[in-house]
Amino acid sequence: MATKEEMLLGRLAVLHGEMSQGELDECLGLQARSQEPLPLDKIILDRGYLSARQLQHLRELARKDLTVKRHRELPQGAERFGRLAIAKGWITPDQLAECLTLQRRMQEHNLYPNIGDILVEKSYLSQEQVKELLREQGKTLLKCPACGAKYNVASYDPAKHFVTCKGCGAPLEPAGKLVTTTADDQIVQPPAAQPRKVKARTTVMTRVIREGDVIGGYRVEKLIGQGGMSKIYLAQQVSLERPVAVKILPPYLAEEAKLINRFLKEARALAALDHPNIVQILDLGRARSQFYMAMQYIKGETVSEILAKRGKFEPVEAARVVKNVASALAYAHERDILHRDIKPGNIMVTQDGFVKLLDFGLTKSIQSTTNLTTEGMVIGTVHYMSPEQAAGEKLDLRSDLYSLGTTWYEMVAGRPPFEGDNPWSILLKHRNEPAENVRVHNRRVPRKMAKIIMKLLEKDKNRRYYSGADLVQAIERAGY
Numbered sequence: 138m139a140t141k142e143e144m145l146l147g148r149l150a151v152l153h154g155e156m157s158q159g160e161l162d163e164c165l166g167l168q169a170r171s172q173e174p175l176p177l178d179k180i181i182l183d184r185g186y187l188s189a190r191q192l193q194h195l196r197e198l199a200r201k202d203l204t205v206k207r208h209r210e211l212p213q214g215a216e217r218f219g220r221l222a223i224a225k226g227w228i229t230p231d232q233l234a235e236c237l238t239l240q241r242r243m244q245e246h247n248l249y250p251n252i253g254d255i256l257v258e259k260s261y262l263s264q265e266q267v268k269e270l271l272r273e274q275g276k277t278l279l280k281c282p283a284c285g286a287k288y289n290v291a292s293y294d295p296a297k298h299f300v301t302c303k304g305c306g307a308p309l310e311p312a313g314k315l316v317t318t319t320a321d322d323q324i325v326q327p328p329a330a331q332p333r334k335v336k337a338r339t340t341v342m343t344r345v346i347r348e349g350d351v352i353g354g355y356r357v358e359k360l361i362g363q364g365g366m367s368k369i370y371l372a373q374q375v376s377l378e379r380p381v382a383v384k385i386l387p388p389y390l391a392e393e394a395k396l397i398n399r400f401l402k403e404a405r406a407l408a409a410l411d412h413p414n415i416v417q418i419l420d421l422g423r424a425r426s427q428f429y430m431a432m433q434y435i436k437g438e439t440v441s442e443i444l445a446k447r448g449k450f451e452p453v454e455a456a457r458v459v460k461n462v463a464s465a466l467a468y469a470h471e472r473d474i475l476h477r478d479i480k481p482g483n484i485m486v487t488q489d490g491f492v493k494l495l496d497f498g499l500t501k502s503i504q505s506t507t508n509l510t511t512e513g514m515v516i517g518t519v520h521y522m523s524p525e526q527a528a529g530e531k532l533d534l535r536s537d538l539y540s541l542g543t544t545w546y547e548m549v550a551g552r553p554p555f556e557g558d559n560p561w562s563i564l565l566k567h568r569n570e571p572a573e574n575v576r577v578h579n580r581r582v583p584r585k586m587a588k589i590i591m592k593l594l595e596k597d598k599n600r601r602y603y604s605g606a607d608l609v610q611a612i613e614r615a616g617y
Contacts, residue, residue: 139165143177149195150187157424160186185375188349188356215240215252221270222262226559232261258387279309346385351375353424355383355431362496367400371434374419380434381419385427397428404430406474407497414465415494416485435493440548441481448551452582455548456617458484460609461492462541467605469497470534477532479540480521481547519560519567520553524596527564535598538608542593542601549586550578554594571596585615 139147147165150156164180178192187195219233236255253267262270271278279300300309346368350357355372361382362369372383386400407418407430420431440458443450450458462484469476476483476497485493519527523539526532547553554572557563572594576587589611595601602608 139168139177146192146195147177150181155191155195156181156186160184185351185354185356188351190347190349191351218252218270218274219256221273222256222266225270226561227266228256228261232256232259235259236261277311279311346370352383352385352427353420353422353429353431355381355429357383372431374431382416382432382434384430384432386429387427400428400430407432409472410469410474410497412465412468414461414492415469416496435485435487435495437485437487437491437493439482439495440484440486440544443486444481444547444551449579450548452549452579452586453617455545456586456612456615458486458492458548459541459545460612460617462494462544463538463605463608463612465494465605466534466537466541467609470537470605475532475534476537476540477526478518478521479537479544480518481544482518484544519563520547520555522564522567523598524568525598527567533598534604535601538593538601538605539595539598541608542590545590546572546575546594549582549590550575552578568596583615586617589615 147156147161151158151161164177164184164186167180168175168177181187182189182192215237216233219228219237222228223230223233233256236252236259239255240252253262253270256262257264257267268278346352346357346360348358352372354375356375358371358373358380360368361371367384367386369382369384372381373379374381386397401421404418404421407416408421411417416435417433418430419433422429438446440450462479466476466479474497476494478496479494483495485495487493521540521543523532523536526536526540543554554575555563555566555570557566572591574587575590576582576584582590589608592611593601593608602611
């Protein structure tokens with residue numbers, strides 16, 4: 138029979154999203170049926186539901202009896218911050234409204250990220266842009282080195298202020314990198330010359346996922362990737378002791394039905410694909426109030442990493458990589474699946490030269506009548522978007538081929554076909570300007586290859602290759 142302390146530990150695990158109620162009930166049932174006294178935390182640990190560090194954190198919460206007070210309204214600074222970003226042309230009013238709505242819904246669930254975090258999570262702003270906006274507002278980004286909590290502190294002077302974390306009491310320090318866990322604090326200039334100790338007043342709710350955490354039977358090792366609405370971790374599957382890649386949605390998105398539908402749709406689309414050049418899905422579930430998807434772990438480097446490390450690809454090598462991706466797309470397109478985010482960062486080359494297409498994170502059925510994005514909303518990565526994608530129009534498989542063409546262009550030219558001062562200028566170029574012939578940037582690109590690349594970049598999709606299979610044939614006819 139569980140003790141009062143064990144029941145408190147279990148309730149806290151469920152309350153904080155570390156376990157589901159069903160998992161807790163299972164462990165309590167095992168404890169009740171045991172012939173010998175078994176501590177509840179040992180059962181939880183043995184079942185692989187939580188790590189020892191997660192259990193220790195819950196014990197500390199039980200001792201402190203932490204409670205979280207609900208804010209009555211959103212900080213006014215959120216709208217000021219957003220308006221400043223709009224004035225700089227970095228985001229649109231619709232994007233700000235979308236993120237403010239998310240922030241309000243998160244508040245209803247006792248989650249309080251800053252508006253800047255949400256804008257970064259949705260890839261509307263970069264981390265550096267957020268820091269610049271904070272500087273212009275006279276705020277400094279501080280982070281707790283112990284628990285990872287982050288605070289936007291106004292009028293901060295390290296010579297006059299000593300700020301500590303509300304969650305753990307550790308001294309805060311300037312943040313080098315944004316994290317999802319957030320809180321706000323306001324500091325008033327003290328009259329005394331000596332540093333004044335100030336304690337942040339907002340309790341942090343969303344915990345950072347750390348090494349050793351167990352999520353759905355997968356023990357997290359390290360962060361290996363991050364996208365517009367998810368993070369990808371290298372993890373060990375506890376039951377089979379094998380490495381996997383686990384994609385995790387942040388907890389505040391669990392209530393966003395459209396985004397969850399998109400995530401589940403991605404999982405089902407991937408589960409239906411079995412091709413040597415496409416990463417495979419292994420599992421799907423929900424744990425710690427977060428949806429996750431376990432995938433085949435591929436060891437290697439992305440094309441973007443290779444470009445950054447050594448520069449341009451040799452033309453023949455680039456053609457081989459692109460032909461493999463075109464083969465994967467042909468397979469997916471035959472099953473009515475679009476990728477919609479083909480780019481160098483989503484193409485992996487293993488140590489033995491094998492090519493894998495990653496992250497069908499924006500997948501959509503070609504025949505689907507359900508638009509999982511807001512009508513007219515632009516999804517993808519601006520340097521690699523097709524003209525019709527940049528305009529928010531209906532897509533087909535030729536949009537993926539355009540994006541593959543921009544990727545191929547960058548692989549041999551060392552730069553994307555279009556560049557600009559901001560995303561909007563790049564999108565306009567995709568819509569209206571012809572790309573320079575790739576041979577302008579690299580005379581070693583054979584004319585036959587350049588012709589194929591430039592055909593992929595036609596503004597009129599009817600003038601591009603119709604399918605991935607057509608592209609594979611064109612590459613082979615050219616002798617690659």
